[in-house]
Amino acid sequence: MGHHHHRCLSFVLLLLLLIIISFSNASSDDAGFMSKLSASIFPAPPDWKLTNNFCQWSGIACDVSERVIAIDLASRSLTGTLPADLNTLSKLRTLDLQHNSLSGDLPTLANLTLLPVVFLQGNEFTSLPPGFFLGLTSLIAFNISDNPDLSPWTLPKDDLIQCSNLQSFVANNANIVGSIPDIFYTTNFPHLLNLGLSYNNLTGVLPASFGGSNITKLSLNNQKNQGLFGTLDVISSMTQLNQVWLHGNAFTGAIPDLSKCVNIFDLQLRDNRLTGLLPDSLMSLPTLVYITLQNNRLQGPLPLFPSRVHFELESNSFCLARPGDCDPQVTALLEVAGGLGYPLSLAESWRGNNACAGWVFITCDAYGKNVTTVNFSKQKFFGTISPSFGNLTSLRSIQLSDNNLRDSIPEILASSLPYLELLDVSNNNLSGPMPDFPPKVKFIAINYNLLLGTSLSPSRRSKGSLVSAGMVIGIVISVLVFIGIVCYYKCYRVPTKLLSVDHNETSISENGNLTISIQVLEQVTNHFSDNNVLGRGGFGVVYKGELHGGTMIAVKRMISDAMGTKGMKEFQAEIEVLTKVRHRHVVDLIGYCTNGNDRLLVYEYMPQGTLNRHLFQWREEEIHPLSWKQRVSIALDVGRGVEYLHSLAQQSFIHRDLKPANILLDNDMRAKVADFGLVKIVFDGKHSVDTRMAGTFGYLPPEYAGTGRVTTKVDVYAFGVVLMELITGRKALTDTMPDEICHLPTWFRRLPFSKENMVNCIDQVLDTADEVTLESIFKVAELASHCTASDPFQRPNMGYVVNVLGPLVEQWEPSPHEEEQTHHHHHRSLPHALQDSEDNYSSLFNDFQPNSI
Ligand SMILES: Nc1ncnc2c1ncn2[C@@H]1O[C@H](COP(=O)(O)OP(=O)(O)OP(=O)(O)O)[C@@H](O)[C@H]1O
Ligand SMILES: *[C@@H]1O[C@H](CO)[C@@H](O)[C@H](O)[C@H]1NC(C)=O
Ligand SMILES: *[C@@H]1O[C@H](CO)[C@@H](O)[C@H](O)[C@H]1NC(C)=O
Ligand SMILES: *[C@@H]1O[C@H](CO)[C@@H](O)[C@H](O)[C@H]1NC(C)=O
Ligand SMILES: *[C@@H]1O[C@H](CO)[C@@H](O)[C@H](O)[C@H]1NC(C)=O
Ligand SMILES: *[C@@H]1O[C@H](CO)[C@@H](O)[C@H](O)[C@H]1NC(C)=O
Ligand SMILES: *[C@@H]1O[C@H](CO)[C@@H](O)[C@H](O)[C@H]1NC(C)=O
Ligand SMILES: *[C@@H]1O[C@H](CO)[C@@H](O)[C@H](O)[C@H]1NC(C)=O
Ligand SMILES: *[C@@H]1O[C@H](CO)[C@@H](O)[C@H](O)[C@H]1NC(C)=O
Numbered sequence: 001m002g003h004h005h006h007r008c009l010s011f012v013l014l015l016l017l018l019i020i021i022s023f024s025n026a027s028s029d030d031a032g033f034m035s036k037l038s039a040s041i042f043p044a045p046p047d048w049k050l051t052n053n054f055c056q057w058s059g060i061a062c063d064v065s066e067r068v069i070a071i072d073l074a075s076r077s078l079t080g081t082l083p084a085d086l087n088t089l090s091k092l093r094t095l096d097l098q099h100n101s102l103s104g105d106l107p108t109l110a111n112l113t114l115l116p117v118v119f120l121q122g123n124e125f126t127s128l129p130p131g132f133f134l135g136l137t138s139l140i141a142f143n144i145s146d147n148p149d150l151s152p153w154t155l156p157k158d159d160l161i162q163c164s165n166l167q168s169f170v171a172n173n174a175n176i177v178g179s180i181p182d183i184f185y186t187t188n189f190p191h192l193l194n195l196g197l198s199y200n201n202l203t204g205v206l207p208a209s210f211g212g213s214n215i216t217k218l219s220l221n222n223q224k225n226q227g228l229f230g231t232l233d234v235i236s237s238m239t240q241l242n243q244v245w246l247h248g249n250a251f252t253g254a255i256p257d258l259s260k261c262v263n264i265f266d267l268q269l270r271d272n273r274l275t276g277l278l279p280d281s282l283m284s285l286p287t288l289v290y291i292t293l294q295n296n297r298l299q300g301p302l303p304l305f306p307s308r309v310h311f312e313l314e315s316n317s318f319c320l321a322r323p324g325d326c327d328p329q330v331t332a333l334l335e336v337a338g339g340l341g342y343p344l345s346l347a348e349s350w351r352g353n354n355a356c357a358g359w360v361f362i363t364c365d366a367y368g369k370n371v372t373t374v375n376f377s378k379q380k381f382f383g384t385i386s387p388s389f390g391n392l393t394s395l396r397s398i399q400l401s402d403n404n405l406r407d408s409i410p411e412i413l414a415s416s417l418p419y420l421e422l423l424d425v426s427n428n429n430l431s432g433p434m435p436d437f438p439p440k441v442k443f444i445a446i447n448y449n450l451l452l453g454t455s456l457s458p459s460r461r462s463k464g465s466l467v468s469a470g471m472v473i474g475i476v477i478s479v480l481v482f483i484g485i486v487c488y489y490k491c492y493r494v495p496t497k498l499l500s501v502d503h504n505e506t507s508i509s510e511n512g513n514l515t516i517s518i519q520v521l522e523q524v525t526n527h528f529s530d531n532n533v534l535g536r537g538g539f540g541v542v543y544k545g546e547l548h549g550g551t552m553i554a555v556k557r558m559i560s561d562a563m564g565t566k567g568m569k570e571f572q573a574e575i576e577v578l579t580k581v582r583h584r585h586v587v588d589l590i591g592y593c594t595n596g597n598d599r600l601l602v603y604e605y606m607p608q609g610t611l612n613r614h615l616f617q618w619r620e621e622e623i624h625p626l627s628w629k630q631r632v633s634i635a636l637d638v639g640r641g642v643e644y645l646h647s648l649a650q651q652s653f654i655h656r657d658l659k660p661a662n663i664l665l666d667n668d669m670r671a672k673v674a675d676f677g678l679v680k681i682v683f684d685g686k687h688s689v690d691t692r693m694a695g696t697f698g699y700l701p702p703e704y705a706g707t708g709r710v711t712t713k714v715d716v717y718a719f720g721v722v723l724m725e726l727i728t729g730r731k732a733l734t735d736t737m738p739d740e741i742c743h744l745p746t747w748f749r750r751l752p753f754s755k756e757n758m759v760n761c762i763d764q765v766l767d768t769a770d771e772v773t774l775e776s777i778f779k780v781a782e783l784a785s786h787c788t789a790s791d792p793f794q795r796p797n798m799g800y801v802v803n804v805l806g807p808l809v810e811q812w813e814p815s816p817h818e819e820e821q822t823h824h825h826h827h828r829s830l831p832h833a834l835q836d837s838e839d840n841y842s843s844l845f846n847d848f849q850p851n852s853i
Helices: 002-040 157-161 208-212 233-237 328-339 344-349 387-391 470-490 503-508 518-524 565-578 611-616 628-646 678-685 702-707 712-728 744-750 755-761 771-787 798-810 818-826 830-836 842-846
Strands: 060-062 068-072 094-096 103-105 117-119 124-127 141-143 168-170 177-179 194-196 201-203 217-219 243-245 250-253 266-268 273-276 290-292 297-300 310-312 362-364 371-375 382-384 397-399 404-407 422-424 442-444 533-537 540-546 552-559 589-595 598-604 663-665 671-673
Touching (some): 002 068, 273 328, 297 344, 328 371, 328 387, 518 540, 518 552, 518 589, 518 598, 628 671, 628 712, 628 771, 628 798, 712 744, 744 771, 771 798
Parallel strands (some): 117 141, 141 168, 217 243, 266 290, 273 297, 290 310, 371 397, 382 404, 422 442
Antiparallel strands (some): 533 540, 540 552, 552 598, 663 671
16 A cells, blocks of 8 residues: 555656646746857856856846846857757847847847847858748837848848838848848838848849838948949939938839928939939928938039038039029030930930030031931830920931830921931831922831721811821810720710710720621621622722721621631731731721621721722722922822831832822822732632732832742832822723733833823823923823833832932922922932942933933
């Protein structure tokens, strides 16, 4: 029985022991860590040697359970390292180790969920372990500044997000690399006020989330190497800011509007690459006291700050050394630069107050006074075309090709630049209506992206005053139409004329999709009613349609059955390209539709129909025959259209079927080339065999029949034939004539080139009484024979054709502005004109004398 008793006692003792062991387990861990700590830092505080009860050590505080809650060893000249298992001190609330010389790897702080304050600044730690910040859900203030020996580390985005109580995160001079993570919205850090990341090796742009933060003090200055770059735009939304240090980076662009940042008193922006004009809001910041701007590329007038402000401005590109307006040309050019976001390359060169003092991309007149040329070709510029180009009234040439410009071409470029001869906007991302330039302006817009929404608005189609009423109206109408569409869906049908697009038709303008539903086309053509037939061609029937706003369209319906899905894809791909081909003298392809085997193409409507009709069918149609003036003008329009097609960069279009039946006229008898490029589609689709595939007999040059080789000179030949038709009023191919003389070019070339003989060939309906008309006809005849030369290399290119026809049209329409221009053309020697064209005509010139008629 005693035996039994003894056993029972030892069981109780064992239990007790176990309880004691398990009870003391936690605090023994803290003890373990603390004894390791005492052995790894030097010199450990002297009192640490006196007792094993670490809760009584200086710099250490414990809770009632003898758990360490604070380690405060700041500024004790400590060296040595920290034991790796620091995060076993799970009750820790303060970790102040700043201003010592502690080194080695930092222990992780992961899972120290109660820890609000961590000060590690001013040490020599060598690395920060992964997961260091994990689960620091109570962290409020963190400082690891001045630890230059840290091996490079990046800000751990996902771990930091867990520290949602942060108010101050400071890590200046801590060897951080990479970019600033985009995590600073108040939803992640509702209390963050202070972010300091100066003197690191950060790069990249300011994160957008800064704009959604309540940060008051932001220090990102003096990044090593590349530095932070991009614009400061996000700062304008950081309305709580009071101290901003961004100096010593690579920020570019203009200083944004800071009018909402009313609390800023200290703004350090020096030593960046900032450009552009200072916003007025900067000078009127109500509490600003310190600002440094020196050593940037800031432009425009020198700023004038209130007297309380301490400012530094030297080493910039301001126009004058004292406050005051810049020269008007300088102002205009700076606005032009502003449209491009004030590119650095411009700001570096465009210094001072004289735009003619060697500014890059600028050429001035011979007196060095007025800017005549702006050439931004291939500069990788982003942005928009500034209407301030319109203030540079001496401009002759604006070259903007091969950049990344967006939005529309300001109408003022067409109306305010009397001397403009060239505007090249090719290969950008421009859209919207094309301004109506005077005919003498060589307007090149390869890959112009005309917005379909706008193209349906009537303002673009009509000429003159309506168009010059401007972009503004166009934009307003587009916006109203858009609002109208939204409203239609959201509320009710708006019975207003502005809503020119029925909801079924919205597919025309929505998301750049060019497909138009068959239902819409059925509706607008009265179910393809016979009454709507405009004409019939080799591939189908063309119907007239009217959209709800009154905009007229022409729907060409081609029926085929041989096109499979592959052909379909090609058809669509091709259409995508064709719909981007936009020119004043090329009929717009507005969209397309595929319905079963039908292919429908939607064009802008040309109310006066074909040139064919006006040239050869005016008697039957009982319309006026075309005057010579109208004919030359049509020839020039067609020349311009074809020149444009030939100069398309990606896919130089060869029309291959130029003829009066494919030249359409609007109500002003201005011409546009139609049906181009479709030859290719049809050919690829292999769905039909027709003369069109090979062009139309009578307009084909000899080499084409012989070799089948298609070059742009095929179109030049056909154009020459069209000129002959304009002169003679005879068709290229007259079935009723004997073979010998039925081919117009052959007949034409055989004519002895004397003026007397020529007169007999001229269309009887033309009034040839006046000398000017006759002279003009002779010039066109000369051009026609030049264009139809048997040797394709002897034919001019379309650029030359346009140069010859331009002055002939102008002599009927002299406008005050064009006086000098006309003068210029008249005195332009032929060899000079030929030099301008791509091909080499030097040999040609010898047998093509202007006086040879
Ligand atoms: N955009 C348009 N606006 C007004 N009428 C048009 C338009 N497009 C075509 N037409 C009319 O429809 C007719 C047929 O045009 P289509 O392009 O199909 O034939 P084509 O060019 O005369 O012949 P082919 O297709 O064989 O070259 C034209 O002759 C013209 O009268
Ligand atoms: C933190 O705690 C989680 C679970 O609470 C654990 O899985 C993880 O290993 C801990 N991390 C560290 C570094 O101790
Ligand atoms: C962080 O540490 C640096 C370096 O000692 C010091 O200058 C700075 O004031 C500290 N910032 C905060 C908010 O603790
Ligand atoms: C940010 O600051 C604004 C203005 O003081 C305040 O209204 C807002 O509540 C703040 N946001 C958060 C998340 O604290
Ligand atoms: C900065 O970081 C880059 C790589 O991110 C490195 O090449 C460069 O040496 C670093 N510079 C300094 C001064 O640390
Ligand atoms: C320069 O332009 C101004 C204003 O457009 C004009 O008055 C002046 O005559 C021009 N000067 C020269 C030399 O062309
Ligand atoms: C514009 O400049 C480019 C080179 O940057 C040059 O090739 C081109 O000929 C210039 N164009 C004009 C119209 O001066
Ligand atoms: C530019 O032209 C517009 C109107 O055409 C005018 O209002 C503006 O004052 C001009 N700007 C300068 C700098 O001349
Ligand atoms: C052109 O602009 C449109 C919107 O305006 C944009 O979606 C597209 O990405 C731009 N294209 C290029 C190549 O920049």
